[in-house]
Amino acid sequence: MADNTIVYNHDGLELPVSDWMHDSHSFLELTHVIQSTHDAAQTCAIKAINRMQTMRNWLIGYYIVEFEQHGKDRAEYGDHLLKRLVEKVNRKGLNVTLFQNSRNFYLYYPQMMENLWVRKSSDQIMPFASIYPTLSDKSMFGSFVEKSPTVSDKFRTSGRLLISRLSFSHIVEIMTQSDPFARYFYEQECIKCTWSVRELRRQISTNLYVRAGISTNPEKLMSLPTMKGHDSNALQIREPFTFEFLGLKAQEVVTEHDIEEALISHLQEFLLELGKGFCFESRQKRIVIDDEYYYPDLVFYNRVLHCSVIIELKDEEFSHENLGQLNAYVSYYKENEMQPGDNPPIGILLCTRKGKKMVEYALAGMDNQLFVSTYMLQLPDKKTLEDFLMKQLQEQENKGIK
Numbered sequence: 001m002a003d004n005t006i007v008y009n010h011d012g013l014e015l016p017v018s019d020w021m022h023d024s025h026s027f028l029e030l031t032h033v034i035q036s037t038h039d040a041a042q043t044c045a046i047k048a049i050n051r052m053q054t055m056r057n058w059l060i061g062y063y064i065v066e067f068e069q070h071g072k073d074r075a076e077y078g079d080h081l082l083k084r085l086v087e088k089v090n091r092k093g094l095n096v097t098l099f100q101n102s103r104n105f106y107l108y109y110p111q112m113m114e115n116l117w118v119r120k121s122s123d124q125i126m127p128f129a130s131i132y133p134t135l136s137d138k139s140m141f142g143s144f145v146e147k148s149p150t151v152s153d154k155f156r157t158s159g160r161l162l163i164s165r166l167s168f169s170h171i172v173e174i175m176t177q178s179d180p181f182a183r184y185f186y187e188q189e190c191i192k193c194t195w196s197v198r199e200l201r202r203q204i205s206t207n208l209y210v211r212a213g214i215s216t217n218p219e220k221l222m223s224l225p226t227m228k229g230h231d232s233n234a235l236q237i238r239e240p241f242t243f244e245f246l247g248l249k250a251q252e253v254v255t256e257h258d259i260e261e262a263l264i265s266h267l268q269e270f271l272l273e274l275g276k277g278f279c280f281e282s283r284q285k286r287i288v289i290d291d292e293y294y295y296p297d298l299v300f301y302n303r304v305l306h307c308s309v310i311i312e313l314k315d316e317e318f319s320h321e322n323l324g325q326l327n328a329y330v331s332y333y334k335e336n337e338m339q340p341g342d343n344p345p346i347g348i349l350l351c352t353r354k355g356k357k358m359v360e361y362a363l364a365g366m367d368n369q370l371f372v373s374t375y376m377l378q379l380p381d382k383k384t385l386e387d388f389l390m391k392q393l394q395e396q397e398n399k400g401i402k
Contacts, residue, residue: 060099309348311349359372
């Protein structure tokens with residue numbers, strides 16, 4: 001008999017069902033299956049509530065905006081509209097902040113109409129967007145779309161994906177970004193990396209969008225891995241990495257050991273900074289080469305790339321000696337630690353500064369996958385980062401690198 005999976009499906013929420021009609025089961029199995037069914041149903045219920053609240057908030061924004069644009073007494077209420085609403089509606093949880101966020105939600109995300117349907121008859125329903133296609137023209141996104149007609153198609157997360165993968169709390173954080181490119185970037189990264197609201201907030205506060213180079217090179221958005229490309233075998237190395245969460249000050253005298261200790265103490269934040277798929281394996285793992293002991297600083301395994309990642313941390317600027325040391329560690333792992341099904345290991349050298357030409361010459365001719373990046377203990381302001389990235393982009397253009 002084929003082992004078919006049975007599920008109860010409701011609006012994309014699935015409740016697994018075990019086949020108990022053909023075999024006998026123990027009492028312990030009965031308790032376990034009831035527990036798992038209850039837990040799965042509870043998870044689905046929470047997701048369903050979150051989706052309903054998200055859609056409720058978008059509709060609240062819809063009603064408020066349409067009232068403001070078409071209501072005869074708009075001038076009478078003016079800035080006091082939301083406060084008057086709170087008093088008159090008188091429902092727990094509905095406050096001025098929620099109304100403000102709901103209004104922005106409607107204006108920024110017209111694609112949420114994809115989740116609306118119109119019942120034409122008892123047996124016929126049609127997508128709302130097919131009947132009212134001009135609704136999206138009223139959005140704040142509209143002025144941006146006029147400048148760049150491709151934005152609506154290529155850089156807009158679908159309403160169905162938004163409501164199924166992001167909570168309204170995520171959306172509120174993303175709406176702090178006035179740049180539509182930035183919002184799209186954080187939507188996609190949040191969905192792919194399954195960030196919590198706290199993790200999303202940190203990535204926004206540390207200007208990940210700027211550090212990724214998207215703000216100075218919007219075309220780079222096209223090269224971002226999509227949901228279908230989650231298993232991409234390309235490792236995204238940030239430049240620079242920022243370790244502001246360590247609480248160390250750049251002007252203080254800190255050693256490699258201090259930074260390493262702090263990174264391990266803040267492992268969750270460090271993993272988030274590295275990117276998706278990283279799992280911590282060891283620190284200062286002892287390896288033996290020619291009867292001598294050596295200790296790679298940090299070793300991770302990337303479950304997306306299926307390979308070990310060795311990180312060497314230096315409290316000095318780049319040197320070819322440090323790269324040679326990392327290359328030796330990567331070669332050792334390739335020969336002695338790779339398991340069946342693994343891809344060749346990757347090495348990342350983190351230093352305080354690097355010279356482009358020296359890195360280029362040092363990497364020339366090496367067979368192993370090695371990357372060199374810098375790190376900062378404190379995040380500079382956005383303008384400094386943008387200037388840094390613009391300079392890098394200009395250097396690439398001068399060399400004819402696309």
